[in-house]
Amino acid sequence: MTQTILRGRWNYHRLTATVINDIAVEIGFFTLWAVAIVLISEHRKNLGISSQMLTVLGTVLGLVISFRTTSAYDRYWEGRKLWASVTVASRNLANIIWIQVPTDRKNAEGKDAHLRATIEKKTMVNLVQAFSVAMKHYLRGESGIFYEDLYPLVSVLPQHGPTHAEMGEDFKSKDDMLPLWSSTPDLLSAYPPPATTRSESPGDMEKTVADSSSGPKLPPGHKLSPARNPPKKSIYDWIPLLLPIKPFVSMIMHFVAPNRKRSNRDWMGRKIKREINIESNVPLEITLFLSSYLSHITKLGLVGPPILSAYWASLASFQDSAVALERIRSNPIPYAYQMHLRMSTWLYLLFLPFQIYSVLKWVTVPATAFAAFLFLGFLEIGAEIEDPFDYDENDLDVDRFCEAIGKELAEITAHPVALDPAHYIFGEWNQPFAPGDMRSADTIIANEEHDYHHPHNGSASLRRTLLRSWRDTNQRRLTHTHF
Template sequence: MVARILGFSGGRYFYKKFRSTVISDIWPEVLFFTLVAVAVVLVSELTSTSLAVSSQMLTVLGTVLGLVISFRTSTAYERFAEGRKLWTSLAIWSRNLAQIIWIHVPFERVLDADTKKTQPHLEVVIEKKSMINLVQAYSVSVKHLLRGEAGVYYEDLYPLISFLPRFCTDIHKATEEDMLPLWKSSDMDYRKFKDTHVTTSLPPQSRAQSMPLPKMRESDETTTSEKYDTVKSHVSVVRPKRVKSFDPEALLPEIPSEHPLRPPRNPPDDSILDWIPFLRELRAHKGKDPYVAQASLKHSRTTTGRKIRPKAADSNVPMEITLFLSSYFISLMRKGLLTPASATAMNNAIIALEDTVINLERIKDTPLPFAYQAHLRMSVWLYLLLLPFQVEGALTWVTIPATAFASFLLLGFLEIGQEIENPFDYELNDLDLDHFCLAIERELHEITAHTTPAPDSFIFNEWNQPFAPADRRNAKAMMDDVEHAYHGVDSGMYHIRKTLLKSWREVDSMTRHKRS
């Protein structure tokens, strides 16, 4: 899905910033209490009847209410911060697992000890890269899980897991009832949102035989040398053009799908009802693309505001991905391809991924008790309702702006706490889960970009000066100078130690701040 970069271009940026505030959520309540203050002031100032009452309770109730609202906001922010920490943990463990698969799992494998037959290098790389793609798909599936988006048919998820098996038996004998939960849930989820514009989908069991194979892009057929033949030597001074949009899903594999893929990010469109909080529940959020099924079940509502519940239990896509990662781990153990330390690290990484998702679901599915929220809001309403009566005698006409400001302040903090309590939705103040997933994608591709060469191939060359600053010769020159004292059988280590001590003294002296 092509995403637009806001930046500072046009008024859309400022509109988004304004929508990220809570003004659109609290203005009806602020207006109501302001009108109450207007009525109290008009009656007290323009008639002989005074509505002013004693303000002795104002200080006591205001202090208690302020402490309770502060606790409410702090509790909500703790959930927001914990969600961010857990996504950091998800990125760390995804990176660690990818490094273990790419580096610790050996590339050289002997298939037959007698004939010394080895497994083709390309086959090993394809295997490891496919499993790392599953690690990338894990974070994407967690994003959709937290947003309440069922199934796997998304532009950023399906291309990464489409190779996983669909059936628990032989594909030629399997029926639709044999479909694994990962795909069965997606299939049932799609049926609830059939579109008349979409052509009849192919049956899952005929997908492998009937669906066309993905085609290579024309740009992929061009060799690297042809791509960069026209690059000028002074390309470093050319400033890149500012892009206003980007489409990260274009970098994923192009895999045909029997169902139309939904966009990776499908927030509800802005509507006039967004400015009227008590009417928001009546709106029916629909996808932006008429050819794409609705992305989020939590935004599906009937005309009466009732939520549409799925008829079947949704499949836990992240858990099923970890099942395949665990199966791969067991296969490596059976083949003896992992050392005990690497096996322990890989198993811990998979377990840590599962623990992180469980904690994320805990934040999402454990809201603040309704009784606490309702009692706190009723207390604020009663306080603001009685506020004009208590301050009118001292402030007179200033009671109106004072009540408006107090309403804006207290109700704003209440709404902020409620908004960031679940930081995984599409609200502008929620965590940017799409950004986190793209960051993990970049890191995993950076890991697999390295060919894991042997240390000898890059250590002993002309670009390495390991003993600097005491000895600024490169490693190759030191190894070639066999007459140097470093190569002495008995005294070699002594001279190396002297050089390293000299380096320490120079570094210690030159890096300390000298005061006059």
């Protein structure tokens, strides 16, 4: 559905989706500057200058700003296409694992072999879902796996390199912990370790603390962060007009509360991007486990070469999308380009009142305010959408993408695996030749006297029915188009 600014009711969410809050301070500054120029020109000395450079510089600046915004939108749209690729690869991998990998296997021992195979496949489908969730947190600079939407999907993975049976308990320590488990979310402060000087015993590493819910157990000293961790809003987000006094408030608070949390806006109201400090590439770790599962089913001979090729192609698509998404996140438009463009815009807006005062007089004030809104707005839009994975109102809704992938994978695993197509093809609900022949499939099969069953003319009769279906469908389409 096409979105328009006139559809629906305006509320705070829609207001924050604009860049008005981000550029309000700058617009106010240039408006006051224009008021000062007009007052001086009206009552003291005419400060008007020639406007010959106005058209030339304005055109050049407009083109450069347009290029800046277009470049940012290209990154935004590329990010959306890459998430679509992640969705397609997730569907394909889940389809292969759930449908193509057999549940009833040869030489499988035990009466619960079918159940074990189903648990195995569902676990791997969960890992497929975990990739998109881990990618979301990775792109947002959120380290670790201890999130409400990610940890239940990956808690099954081993925490240490060697297993207990291979190397013994002495190797189950933090030094042998896999990278997947060795990082903690920066937004959480883990529980402090006990005040002791003794070395960690193997028994301590095996202890787990159950979460308050019925979900998976957590290692000691960890708790789950929410699936979404947007920066907290401050008073400057709600009242942007207070931003001019922010430097003075920050100076006072530096001495009063030096350990306070920093605001997510600078003194001019522009949003500050959070720094990325990733200890472990969780999406990469997940693809390694999916790759090891491919090796497992290959060694057991569970699927043929075409299915293995399709599995590997989907896994490679995961890797390609992850690298491309990381490139967008970690390679912003060069700072020198952004700063030079903003400084040029500021200089243009500073000299604008001098050039238009002689013609517009007091209209110079609203004209300058509108020019500031126009140029600075496009600059801020470009700065916001060039990194489309954060929590800004105009960023990609990657949370919804992940939820959609999870829903689709749950739908795939709800599909019966060993369903014989004959059960629904030859049933009473199937009308294969409609609208030319409205009889059900079981009726057609049972009526052996019909021309379809004739050993010589059966094919011709079927062809006449299919042609009649085409004519009826085409006539229905033409009638619908006419009305």
